[in-house]
Amino acid sequence: MANVAHSETSTPVVRRRSAVQKMLENPSMWRGIVAIILFMVFWEVGARFDEWFGKEWTLPFVGLIPPPTDVFAAWLEIIPKAGYWDSWIQSFKRVLTGFGVAMILGIPFGLALAVNKYFRDIFFPPFEILRPIPPLAWVPASLIFWPTNEMSIAFVTFLGAFFTIVINVLGGARTIDVRYLRSAQSMGASQWDLFSKIIFPGTLPSIFTGAAVGMGITWEVVLAAEMISGGGTQGGGGLGFFIWNSYMGGSLTQVVVGMISIGIAGYISSSAIRWLGDVMMPWRRLF
Amino acid sequence: MASTAQSENKTDTNGRVMTAPTGFALVWYRIKESLTTPRPYLMLLGILMWLFLYWLLCEGLRLDRFDKIPGPIAVAKEWFSPTPFQGISLFTEDYYNNIYVSCRRILIAFGLATGIGVPLGLFMGWSKKFKDYTFPILEILRPIPILAWVPLAILMFPGFEAPVIFLATLASLFVTTLNTMLGVQSIDESYFRAAGCLGSSNWDIFKNVVVPGALPYVFTGLQISIGVAWFSLVAAEMVSGDHGLGYLIVDSYMNNVTVPMVIGMITLGFVGWFTSVLVRIVGNWLMQWHVKALAQQGR
Amino acid sequence: MNMTTPNATMKQNSAPIVSPGNGSPMGGALSIKNLTKIYDPEGVNVCAVDDCSMEIAAGEVCMIVGPSGCGKTTLLNAIAGFHSITSGEIRLDGDLLCGPGKPKAEQGADRMVVFQNGALFPWKTLAENVAYGPIVQKRMSKSEANDKAEHMLAEAGIGEFCSKYPGEVSSGMARRAEIVRALINEPKVLLLDEPYRAMDALTKSIMHESLLETYDRTKVTIFFITHDLEEAIFLGDKVHIVTTRPCSLKKTVDVNIPRPRTYESLSSEEFRTLMEEVNEAVHEEAVKAFQAGERELA
Numbered sequence: 001m002a003n004v005a006h007s008e009t010s011t012p013v014v015r016r017r018s019a020v021q022k023m024l025e026n027p028s029m030w031r032g033i034v035a036i037i038l039f040m041v042f043w044e045v046g047a048r049f050d051e052w053f054g055k056e057w058t059l060p061f062v063g064l065i066p067p068p069t070d071v072f073a074a075w076l077e078i079i080p081k082a083g084y085w086d087s088w089i090q091s092f093k094r095v096l097t098g099f100g101v102a103m104i105l106g107i108p109f110g111l112a113l114a115v116n117k118y119f120r121d122i123f124f125p126p127f128e129i130l131r132p133i134p135p136l137a138w139v140p141a142s143l144i145f146w147p148t149n150e151m152s153i154a155f156v157t158f159l160g161a162f163f164t165i166v167i168n169v170l171g172g173a174r175t176i177d178v179r180y181l182r183s184a185q186s187m188g189a190s191q192w193d194l195f196s197k198i199i200f201p202g203t204l205p206s207i208f209t210g211a212a213v214g215m216g217i218t219w220e221v222v223l224a225a226e227m228i229s230g231g232g233t234q235g236g237g238g239l240g241f242f243i244w245n246s247y248m249g250g251s252l253t254q255v256v257v258g259m260i261s262i263g264i265a266g267y268i269s270s271s272a273i274r275w276l277g278d279v280m281m282p283w284r285r286l287f
Numbered sequence: 288m289a290s291t292a293q294s295e296n297k298t299d300t301n302g303r304v305m306t307a308p309t310g311f312a313l314v315w316y317r318i319k320e321s322l323t324t325p326r327p328y329l330m331l332l333g334i335l336m337w338l339f340l341y342w343l344l345c346e347g348l349r350l351d352r353f354d355k356i357p358g359p360i361a362v363a364k365e366w367f368s369p370t371p372f373q374g375i376s377l378f379t380e381d382y383y384n385n386i387y388v389s390c391r392r393i394l395i396a397f398g399l400a401t402g403i404g405v406p407l408g409l410f411m412g413w414s415k416k417f418k419d420y421t422f423p424i425l426e427i428l429r430p431i432p433i434l435a436w437v438p439l440a441i442l443m444f445p446g447f448e449a450p451v452i453f454l455a456t457l458a459s460l461f462v463t464t465l466n467t468m469l470g471v472q473s474i475d476e477s478y479f480r481a482a483g484c485l486g487s488s489n490w491d492i493f494k495n496v497v498v499p500g501a502l503p504y505v506f507t508g509l510q511i512s513i514g515v516a517w518f519s520l521v522a523a524e525m526v527s528g529d530h531g532l533g534y535l536i537v538d539s540y541m542n543n544v545t546v547p548m549v550i551g552m553i554t555l556g557f558v559g560w561f562t563s564v565l566v567r568i569v570g571n572w573l574m575q576w577h578v579k580a581l582a583q584q585g586r
Numbered sequence: 587m588n589m590t591t592p593n594a595t596m597k598q599n600s601a602p603i604v605s606p607g608n609g610s611p612m613g614g615a616l617s618i619k620n621l622t623k624i625y626d627p628e629g630v631n632v633c634a635v636d637d638c639s640m641e642i643a644a645g646e647v648c649m650i651v652g653p654s655g656c657g658k659t660t661l662l663n664a665i666a667g668f669h670s671i672t673s674g675e676i677r678l679d680g681d682l683l684c685g686p687g688k689p690k691a692e693q694g695a696d697r698m699v700v701f702q703n704g705a706l707f708p709w710k711t712l713a714e715n716v717a718y719g720p721i722v723q724k725r726m727s728k729s730e731a732n733d734k735a736e737h738m739l740a741e742a743g744i745g746e747f748c749s750k751y752p753g754e755v756s757s758g759m760a761r762r763a764e765i766v767r768a769l770i771n772e773p774k775v776l777l778l779d780e781p782y783r784a785m786d787a788l789t790k791s792i793m794h795e796s797l798l799e800t801y802d803r804t805k806v807t808i809f810f811i812t813h814d815l816e817e818a819i820f821l822g823d824k825v826h827i828v829t830t831r832p833c834s835l836k837k838t839v840d841v842n843i844p845r846p847r848t849y850e851s852l853s854s855e856e857f858r859t860l861m862e863e864v865n866e867a868v869h870e871e872a873v874k875a876f877q878a879g880e881r882e883l884a
Contacts, residue, residue: 027419028415028419031416031419031420032419032420032422032423033423034420035419035420035421035423035424036423036424036427039424039427060443061443064442064443065439065442065443118329121325121326121329121330121333122329122330122332122333122336123333124330124333125330125333125334126333126334126336126337129334129556130556131556132514132517132555132556132557132559132560132563133552133553133555133556133559134517134518134521134522134555134559135518136518136521136522136525136533137521137532137533137536137551137552137555137556138552139525139537140536140537140539140540140548141356141540141545141548141549141552143540144355144356144540144545145352145353145355145356146352147352216430217518219432220432220433220434220518220522223432223434223435224432224434224522224525224526227434227437227526228525228526228537240434240435243435243437243438244438246438247437247438252438252439252442255438255439256439258435259431259435259436259439260431262431262432262435263427263428263430263431263432263435264430266430266431266432267430270430475703475705477701477702477703477705478705478707480666480668480693480699480701480705481699481701481705481706481707482707483667483668483693484666484693484694484695484697484698484699484768485695485698485718485719485722485723485767485771486694486695486719486722486723486771487722488722491722495707495710495718495722496707499707499709499710500709502709574709575751576708576709576710576751576752576753577708577709577753579751579753579754580708580751580752580753580754581753583753583754
């Protein structure tokens, strides 16, 4: 082997690299950073074009929105204010309420649909008829029905997540390999054992998929409901109201700050679900 | 050996040749078969029970709060009335105009999102470098709910129509792009290797492996994407719109007429369901190989 | 069972029919020298192939036998040009495929691969699959390629399934069509990676017959990876037994059972002796591999 001496195919040098080194050597990360920097520069330059070259040089689309540096400055200004954080708390409360209720009702309902054929035949068709109606179309009806704004927002939020979670739980429970059930039965498992030891854990991955998607929809709905119903009238605004209010007040930088904030909030929520999924499903970490 | 067409034929007990049913005959046969099981009756029972409960709460017992929601009879009466009290029924031009406006917006938005999203997703899945440069930006923009874009959309685009279409396009663009990308990444490596062995150029591989291999995912994505497009369209029409079903719902609410609101909701559900079925039919038509393979596995 | 030629009995007593070197007029001699491959995905070095050398004559059926996950497929991937090698060299008919200064061989139609799980394009019919190679290489027009494909499929006994999709036919049919797809390109070497792995014994025996028949017709060099010893001896001119990871050549057994072979040769004394010889060598490696308990390489 000594005679095949060439830099590319010669005897390999055994190198062990640390995690940090590996990350620094990963070209994907660098490309990503370059892409984001280019995106920011494009946005900044595009937005300031008219400032530098005069009004007639206002670029379409990007020229009409505030540049990132202004947004960042506005953000720094607003971070110490209690009202801003209050919006976060309001929105989070609404999201968690609607989402929580949807999980509590949706998981048993979905499992029942999957386990019992007659239950499915009776309850699935009306469910399927209501499902294609976009959740926001329910907003006016629920504003009429529920006594307070807060309750109607919670109801619409619940609807948004409920349909997604049920469909995912049902799909997940029905794709469980029959062999698992049979092998458990042959080992003498009771009906309850089958349900708690096979069907429920087997459905967990789908529950978490449904939860992740449902969480995204929940944020959409909460935001929309806050914007449509003017959540500010009763007990404080939320991030949707923050955006709408900033828009009405003509402060575009604050609109963008609101958009970014809600993006971060949504990202935090879905990361939390992913983390919880990893904790609850240790066998999935291999993949 | 008999040809495949003949081998599907069987003879019945009297020796007559029975041809395997196809097309409408097959559908009819399946319907007839299913009527011998309890399933369709239970389904009907479920729908009737639900309608009865709806009627009982809103019209039968007239419970507090429920009485504010129009019941099934009131809605049906109005919907099929040639002279509706509250302005919207199957016989008014306004009703169809709203449906038309919403459908046209969806068509434009969905078309744009598919036209941009599918090629973008294909290239992102195919070229690692391209993905490295574009994916982070997509991931930064994606968590921002579509509704948060409303103020910027109104500002960036003139008129009523363009912002609404922009919002619906944006929503379904993310879904379509990501699913297409996942679709390309899900293609088994050995198909690329086989194509390479057989002497394919890059363009051949793109045409014959990347595109057809990603199609099942693309169409799953398109089904979700059209749902998301409707979701965003309704939201956008409610906030900033002019005409359309979302506008009909919110406008009825503002004017305190509740029946058109419910008609709008049901219509929206039906139209949304119909468009998603349409996408599925197109998908199945384009992917005969996929449908046939699934049928062989008994799915 | 005697399915090939009437002169089978004539050749029964003669010397080995395929002697290395004069088998194939198209060439296809493979030479692997000191091949080493080290995977380094996560900074952890995994040595898949270590200093492996073997010579495969043109027109020879060469069987590679070893425990699962030992790096046989790595060997095949290096020949086919799917991934680079760390050191050593591979030559085809004396031309360098990969070696010093050229870590990765170019993929080409002279070395056709038949994959473990099958890689017929599910979105093309069997005939379209077979016609694909000549069309993209621009060797034939579309109609010519289609005619040839249908002709070759008919020759392989699956002519009536031409317009079916791979998902609609049995795995045996699909595998046969895949071999036809490879052969239409007139390759020098056919690389088979455990092609009959997931098949039951009965289907397998039919596949073996058809492969032998194909081989007798084309005399293409075959590089065949398997861990089925019976298959190895029944099909091969030579059986190369490789060690568990890292993979290197442990022992070569010459199979002198005359061709054309039929299932009668399975019960011959000669066959049993060879079985014992191979089994002994492989079993030792299998035990080692099992005790190491490493996850198989992809």
